[in-house]
Amino acid sequence: MAVSFDLFGTLVTADRPADPAAAIAAELEGRGVSVPDDWGDAYVERHVDAPENAEVPLPAHVAHALASRGVDWEENAVRRAVVAAFDSDVETNPGALEAIEAADAAGPIAICSNCSVPELVARTLVRAEFDRRRFDAIVTSIGCGWRKPAPDIFELTAAELGVEPVDLVHVGDDPRTDGGIERVGGTAMLLEERPLRSIATELSTETGGGEP
Known part of the structure; x- marks a missing residue:
């Protein structure tokens, strides 16, 4: 058995901007990029x-949005603005450390995360406990080009862990996206059905490490 974990909302909680468009606009202006009056649109x-x-990387989306309004910028100002807007x-x-420990004892483990912002997953993992x-693998939508629930991202995660998709258990908080593992024959463990600490106990039981 192999286990993959969703990152945001499952293992960690990260402060996201309440208004991403406004947060990105502020970072763009701080880098000398003229934000159009109808930026929200x-x-x-x-x-x-x-x-x-x-997956469409957010810097690419922002760049196309600016270009659609005739806005120019220098070098990598857009990418840096997007990264800064989501740096939090x-x-x-609770329960994340126990779940990771139990999954690691069961077999290979991975992060399988939807994320359109460059560097965000890496920065988040540095700040996590x-x-x-x-x-054993970190698979992101911005890295592989596909967002959950696309079968492709789960198939790649399984391949990175050296197992077939049917042997992959995916732990996540969103039935719509994380539940996509079931499309390739794998197993979903969703936080809406039980807390992360309960999932840790279930995984521990799989390896014989639970209570007798």
Whole structure:
């Protein structure tokens, strides 16, 4: 058995901007980029024609939104603005350490995370209370090009762990996205059904480490 974990909302809670468009606008202006008056409209418009569940990196979306309004910028100002807008404090969720420990005892483990912001997963893992080196693979939507519930991201996660998708257990908080593991024959453990500490106990029992 192999286990993958969703990151945001499952293992950690990260402060996200209440208004992402406004947060990005502030960072853009701080880097000398002229934000159009109708930025709120430009931000929510679709600018990249991507397949369903394909990941569009947020800097690419922002760049296309600015270009649609005739705005120019220098070098990597857009990427740096997006990264800064989402750079935040991180809190490790109760039960996360126990769940990781139990899963690690059961077999290989991975992070399988939807994230459209460059560097965010890496920065988050640095600030979390657990060691990222415990994970045998870290798979992100921005890295592989597909967002959960797309089968592709789960298939890649399983391959990175050296198992078939049917042998992958995925722990997450969102039935719509994390439940996608079931489309490839794997097993979903969802926080809406039990808390993370209960999942840790279930995983521990799988390896014979539970209470007799």
